[in-house]
Amino acid sequence: MTTRRSVLGDVHVDRAGAATTEFDRPFQELITEAAWGHVWSRPALTKRERSMITIALLAALGQDDEVAMHVRATVNTGATREDIREALLHVAIYAGVPAANHAIKIAKKVFAELDAEKAG
Structure with a gap:
């Protein structure tokens, strides 16, 4: 826990x-x-590395809610936006462009929410 x-x-x-x-x-x-x-x-593996792997796997599997949850969790794991981008580029090549494209949209939405929360 x-x-x-x-x-x-x-x-x-x-x-x-x-x-x-x-x-x-x-x-x-x-x-x-x-x-x-x-x-x-x-x-x-570090939490950062596990985060990147998890996001890539969930994106490849089309698990949208889980992708969003784990992108949000990167504030705790140390995975950066650049790390997530690189993981999703791998998804595009190894699991398909549509899966990566959709996950990128989800990540952008989560980033916008995080930025709005940070701005107050």
Whole structure:
């Protein structure tokens, strides 16, 4: 849970926890343990590197909401806008231009939201 909070932020994790029901509690426990407790907590890659890989994979799979969430999370992982751009260029070549194009639109929207939040 510590890693999940450090990447996604307390607000997101608290919101997910508040929305959890008996039906999806096992799923939430699974992703917390497997994704955050095992994969994201391994020492071989930095959070920045994991962020770039995750965004590229989610973009290639067309997982729009997850792309947006992980682009937003880069404020916590250290992945820069340039890092995201480079990851999405790889998506264009290896997973297809339409997937990358759509993910770029999502990233631009998230960046605009982050910039507006920063401006106050």
